[in-house]
Amino acid sequence: GAVVSQHPSWVICKSGTSVKIECRSLDFQATTMFWYRQFPKQSLMLMATSNEGSKATYEQGVEKDKFLINHASLTLSTLTVTSAHPEDSSFYICSARDGANTGELFFGEGSRLTVL
């Protein structure tokens, strides 16, 4: 089946630094990618939708200047958490839509961010 890879799987950083998480579709072209955030023992909350070559659409309450999303190619989207703070510590999961074929959605393995 289709594979979506996220990197890094986990990252620990100091408060105030920026962290970039990559989401790659390995064997299909992803016209649309979605970024989710999951706090401990909670559900996945959609943060933003990114379409290749255009600006991301953010959900209400998500700061676009803090969570920078770039979808520069059909196989790569990046989420940059800028000036990270401890409250940004969370599990970030991306998903990619195989727009050329079934339109099915595939999820990455997730990236666990811990901000000290």
Added chain:
Amino acid sequence: AQKVTQAQTEISVVEKEDVTLDCVYETRDTTYYLFWYKQPPSGELVFLIRRNSFDEQNEISGRYSWNFQKSTSSFNFTITASQVVDSAVYFCALSEGMNNDMRFGAGTRLTVKP
């Protein structure tokens, strides 16, 4: 806007018991897709099933079965003869149309005790 409700926060059963996880959804679209995912402690989402709004047939896959009822807007998931390895958080999700985002329910944490 679509909405998914999983009223059961946590369920605990003993191995070999059957267990049903409830999912109720809300949508104004006539075309939508319902999903179930399993999330083990590792965090990765494991796809279990997708059902579109035009297909109300129930499905069975091994010990897993799903009951989709549009009349009650429900898409319940039953595990027969549960096993310890079934312990995980299970999410029900809804996508309005094939090209739209997916919204998740709050999840149900299932613990199967030996």
